[in-house]
Amino acid sequence: MATLSDFKTAEKSWWCPGCGDFGVLAALEKALVQVNANPATTAIIAGIGCSGKIGNYINSYNLHVTHGRTLPAAMGIKLANRTLTVLAVGGDGDAYAIGMGHFMHALRRNINITYLVMDNHVYGLTKGQTSPTSDMGFHTKTSPDGSIDEPVHPLMLAVAGGATFVAQGFSSWQPQLSRLIVQGITHPGFSLINVISPCVTYNRVNTYEWYKKTLVNLDEDPSYKSSQRAQVLARLEESDELVTGLIFQKPSRPYEELITGFSSGPLSEQVGPINQDLWDHILDQFE
Amino acid sequence: MLSWKIGGDQGEGIDSTGDILIHTANRLGYYIYGYKSFSSRIKGGHTNYKMIMANRPISATTQKTDILVALTPQTITLNSQEINGGIIVADQAYSPSLPQGTDAMLVSLALSQMAKEIGSPVMRNMIAAGASAALLGFPLEVIAQYVEKRFQFKAPSIIEANRRALHAGYQAMLQETARLPWLPSLESPHPGERVVMTGNDATCLGALAAGCRIMSGYPITPATDIMESLTKYFPMVGGAVLQMEDELASITCAIGAGFAGARAMTATSGPGLSLMQEAIGLASMTETPVVIVDTQRAGPSTGMPTKSEQSDLLALIYGGHGEGPRIVIAPSSVEETFEDAYEAFNLAEHFQAPVIIATDLSLALWQQSVERKAIDGPHIPIDRGEVYSSSEIGESASFQRYAFTADGISPRTLPGTAAGQFLATGVEHGVEGKVSEDPLNRSRMMDKRFKKIGGIHDLRPPIRHEGLRDAEVALLGIGSVTGINKEARILLEQSGLKTAVVWLRTLSPFPSSQCQDLLAKTRHIVVVEQNATGQISQLLKMANVFDSRYHSLTKYDGVPFFAEDVARFTQNLLTQLEVKH
Known part of the structure; x- marks a missing residue:
């Protein structure tokens, strides 16, 4: 059984002191231990930005890709070896700006992977520009008079886009966040966990204090039904997505089980001389 | 060598007709080469499919067409200049005529009419296939067998309609051939196990x-x-x-x-x-x-x-x-x-x-x-490269995925391998994969990555050639141009010029010294490529290989080179060079 220390590396973090990403990393490690994952059979695919540095701080098989492309890479890894626990991790820019196309198609495809988006409503590593989740009127170096772009609503988009599992956590609320990650990993399909992970340097509006006052925990609301799509969308609309908990889940069968004839074992073990009879049969088609 | 071409509107089954003829010719023991000209649209627009058949391997299309099957009048207008003393098979339905100066024999068949009688105008191409087979002297049973195989999973009514269309076209052409003053002459086939x-x-x-x-x-x-x-x-x-x-x-x-x-x-x-x-x-x-x-x-x-x-x-x-x-x-x-x-x-x-x-x-x-x-x-050989299992990883605290080695290749591990975890990142990194901006590490990693691929030329000959030993001129190219160069070589040798064909197989890393050594004694080299800026010539120049013996021939109009173009260019070039001497 792996323990928390098995997932730690000796690297010293480059994140700013107080960054929400520390909480995401901690909750992720706890969740991996809880689902009985093993560093050697865990693959974490990270994007570009502050969040993307996570691969330096967690001991597993990590692939740090180009900006916005975590999901197709994670898809390739999962299909190549279904025995792995596969997580894609990125920020709000990676997910909802440059990687938006992949996000929408990952929702449609429902591969059995977990997507953790560390959402801080701002571009941090490039030192403070608007992000696709920045609120209208948010002041940054690229929006000095306030952002005039309607923010992306990732949770509603995900539910509308065909998601089978949608959750939102807050990096300060550790027990709930790690529980949501456990639920996401064990969900048999694509799971989105949008995590509010405040930027202490470039976002002085959406702060820890602000979120603590504003966020409503749906897991504590017995009247909320995460299986009722219409109710889910209405609640997200009303609350402007300022909620945490399991937002939406529906029965799911992962994509990889739907591919005709697809091998369930690791594909690295499938390389070898092709069967002569099969080969002859194929070549006969060219006569 | 004989060339047959069918033309018509895109979406009329031109491709499948070509495909049927080509497979039949292959089954009869001929070497074939198929070429189609098509546009970026689904239906409409003129398209054609050309088959070359011979009793030796063919590696490019030809300029000349011996038999043209024209499903539309446009087919005749667009292609009549390719027919020199050949045969044009046309559909009576559009009252075909030959443009002035066309040197061809016109065979007019009731293709549309026969298709209508069989019950579907879409059968016109299958009637044309049958007619073509008869004109080429293919036995009916050979083409019928192939058609049967091709449609084996279709509905019985479709199979039957195709069979009838094929037979109708075949019989109609047989009646015509009896009247024709001459027929295309086929070389005897060269049977073999070919696909x-x-x-x-x-x-x-x-x-x-x-x-x-x-x-x-x-x-x-x-x-x-x-x-x-x-x-x-x-x-x-x-x-x-x-x-x-x-x-x-x-x-x-x-x-x-x-x-x-x-x-x-x-x-x-x-x-x-x-x-x-x-x-x-x-x-x-x-x-x-x-x-x-x-x-x-x-x-x-x-x-x-x-x-x-x-x-x-x-x-x-x-x-x-x-x-x-x-x-x-x-x-x-x-x-x-x-x-x-x-x-x-x-x-x-x-x-x-x-x-x-x-x-x-x-x-x-x-x-x-x-x-x-x-x-x-x-x-085929299979080389998985150096992949460590967990027992090969050793005792070190963390696996050095990007370890510096003599040949620059560092053994890797696959996810799932115990103790083999590492970070693979597009950011510059140290031996364990963790991010590093250390200048010395950066230089060593850059050198390592380039060094490792240098070994490729030992694993795989980067250049191949034919006829280089006593050649006066070498035609150098890649891809489909090599096939054209091989056909041009046949033409040039017929005219008495010793010609070689050289083709590059590995472009990166570029085989500079191998090119230099191989072509050290060749008097003239023509670099033939289908682009505007002579990219292969540029690569040869960067590698310090391209000298005064090298000449560039480019084409970028979307139409492949014909062997005749390459041969003519080469002959003209050598004539000019001799005049200069």
Whole structure:
């Protein structure tokens, strides 16, 4: 059984002191231990930005890709070896700006992977520009008079886009966040966990204090039904997505089980001389 | 050698008629070469399909057409100048006539009428197939057998209608041939165990034999066949073809699969290749195997999607930002496409690098006769490169995935291997994969990555040639141009000029010294390539190989070179050079 220390590396973090990403990393490690994952059979695919540095701080098989492309890479890894626990991790820019196309198609495809988006409503590593989740009127170096772009609503988009599992956590609320990650990993399909992970340097509006006052925990609301799509969308609309908990889940069968004839074992073990009879049969088609 | 061509509106079954004739000729023991001219639209627009048949291997199309089957009047107008003393088979329905000065015999058949009698105007092409077979002297049972095989899974009524159409066309032509003053004369066949395939077919078969089990792609002409064919084959072997949302996803998915130990590929053409450039850099930097096929077409931008070109070469080698190792290989025949396709997976895993197979539209799409034994999937070599199991990793606290080694190749581990965890990142990194901006480490990592691919020329001869020993002139090219050069060589030798054909198989890393050594004694070298800026010449110049003995011949109008063009250029060039002397 792996323990928390098995997932730690000796690297010293480059994140700013107080960054929400520390909480995401901690909750992720706890969740991996809880689902009985093993560093050697865990693959974490990270994007570009502050969040993307996570691969330096967690001991597993990590692939740090180009900006916005975590999901197709994670898809390739999962299909190549279904025995792995596969997580894609990125920020709000990676997910909802440059990687938006992949996000929408990952929702449609429902591969059995977990997507953790560390959402801080701002571009941090490039030192403070608007992000696709920045609120209208948010002041940054690229929006000095306030952002005039309607923010992306990732949770509603995900539910509308065909998601089978949608959750939102807050990096300060550790027990709930790690529980949501456990639920996401064990969900048999694509799971989105949008995590509010405040930027202490470039976002002085959406702060820890602000979120603590504003966020409503749906897991504590017995009247909320995460299986009722219409109710889910209405609640997200009303609350402007300022909620945490399991937002939406529906029965799911992962994509990889739907591919005709697809091998369930690791594909690295499938390389070898092709069967002569099969080969002859194929070549006969060219006569 | 005899050439037959059918033309009509796109969507009228021109391709399948050509396909039927070509397979019948192959079964009769002829070597064939198929060529089709088509446009980027689904229906309408003129299209044609040409078959060359002979009793020796043919590696390019020809200028001349001996038999033209014209389903529309436009077919005659567009192609009549190719017919010199040949036969034009036309449909009575449009009252065909020959343009002034056309030297051809017109055979008018009631194609539309017969189709109507059989019950469907769409049968016109099958009637034309039957008529063509009769004119070429093919036995009816051979073409009928092939048609039967081709339609075996169709409804019985469709099979029967096709059979009747074929027979009707055949009989109608037999009555005509009795009246014709002369008939096309066929050489005697040269039977053998041959199959008919395109470069794209060969790519699929190479990938299949090599154990490729993930193909992630996005449809694009002329690469789409690769996705479609693998969609047929992969369920038989447990693989998956993934139609992605774009080329960014296509290549990144393949890189992910390669990281996790699968043999994975993507296939595209120019526009897709441009989108993949950043991710190719990721594969170089993370030292992850991935195979990319670029079936080149005329660019830039959308260019001419259905026309062949060889203008991506510099983008394949140098495209993308920064400097990272890439292996670029270029097959010059259908057989070599099979060879390069399986070898690409070996090279990618051996060198832990992206491998790009550069084909071109002509090589990708035109059918050729291939010896069956040249496509020997079950007996290809397989090289997985250095992959450590957990017992080989050693005792160190963390695995040094990017350890400095003598040849620059660091053994890798696959996810799932205990104690082999590491970070693969596109950011510069140290031996354990963790981010590093240390200047000394940076220089050593850059050197290591380039050093490792230098070993490729020992594993794979980078240049091939024929007839070089006593040649006065060598024709140098890649891809489909090599086939044209081989046909040009036959013409030049007939006129008494000792000619060699040389083709580059590896473009990156560029085989500079191998080129220099091989061509050290050759008096004249003509670099033939289908692009505007002479990209192969530029590569030869960068490698300090291109000197005063070298001459460049380029073409970039979307139409392949004809062997006659290359031969004429070469003869004129040598005449001019002699005058100068």
